[in-house]
Amino acid sequence: MQSQILQPLGIWRMKLGKNRYAEKFPQEARYYPHARSEKKLSSYGTPDSASKAYEATHLEALGGAGAWIASAPALLQFCIILTAGPNPVIFCPRNL
Numbered sequence: 001m002q003s004q005i006l007q008p009l010g011i012w013r014m015k016l017g018k019n020r021y022a023e024k025f026p027q028e029a030r031y032y033p034h035a036r037s038e039k040k041l042s043s044y045g046t047p048d049s050a051s052k053a054y055e056a057t058h059l060e061a062l063g064g065a066g067a068w069i070a071s072a073p074a075l076l077q078f079c080i081i082l083t084a085g086p087n088p089v090i091f092c093p094r095n096l
C-alpha cells in the first residue's frame with residue numbers, strides 16, 4: 001500500500017497503527033476509552049484486563065481495514081486524490 005499507492009501519490013506520513021500505548025508513534029494522538037466502557041481481556045492472550053483504546057482491540061490485525069494513522073493534511077490529500085476531479089483514482093463508478 002505504501003510503496004505502490006501512497007508514496008507515488010506523494011503521501012509519506014500514513015502508516016499502520018500499533019496495539020500498545022508504548023508503541024504509538026511520535027505525534028500520534030492518545031486514545032481514551034469511554035468513561036463507562038468495560039475493560040476487556042488483553043488481545044495478547046494474557047488474563048489481564050485491558051482498555052478498549054489499546055490492548056483489548058487488536059488494531060494490528062485490522063491492518064488496512066482500519067488501522068491507518070495519518071496526519072490531517074495527509075488524510076485530506078488521500079481523500080482528495082481518491083474522489084476529486086474527472087478521473088478519481090479509486091472511488092469512481094467503474095471501480096465500484
